[in-house]
Amino acid sequence: MLIHIVCWKYRDDVDEASRSHHRERLASLKGLVPGMRRLDIGEDVLHLNRSFDTALVAEFEDMGSLDAYTVHADHQVVVAIGREIADKVMSVDFYRSE
Numbered sequence: 001m002l003i004h005i006v007c008w009k010y011r012d013d014v015d016e017a018s019r020s021h022h023r024e025r026l027a028s029l030k031g032l033v034p035g036m037r038r039l040d041i042g043e044d045v046l047h048l049n050r051s052f053d054t055a056l057v058a059e060f061e062d063m064g065s066l067d068a069y070t071v072h073a074d075h076q077v078v079v080a081i082g083r084e085i086a087d088k089v090m091s092v093d094f095y096r097s098e
Contacts, residue, residue, distance in 0.1 A: 007052035035065025
């Protein structure tokens, strides 16, 4: 199982409507490619200085599934939205033993 995590720290000038739109678009990617087992999107609830605003956690069967997701046109549209409104984006991908 391959775990894919991405977090966005939005710019201070980005309004809540734009943040919500981004989260909705992220959620719309659920089941986008074969091999995507899970996709969760969440908004930060602690609001600490170190916190990011939005997180995505996805599970893929293998690297091929993640690669297909990464290059998919629908995913690329949402990537562009995130880059436009984020101050910082972080990601980590790792294999989880089952």
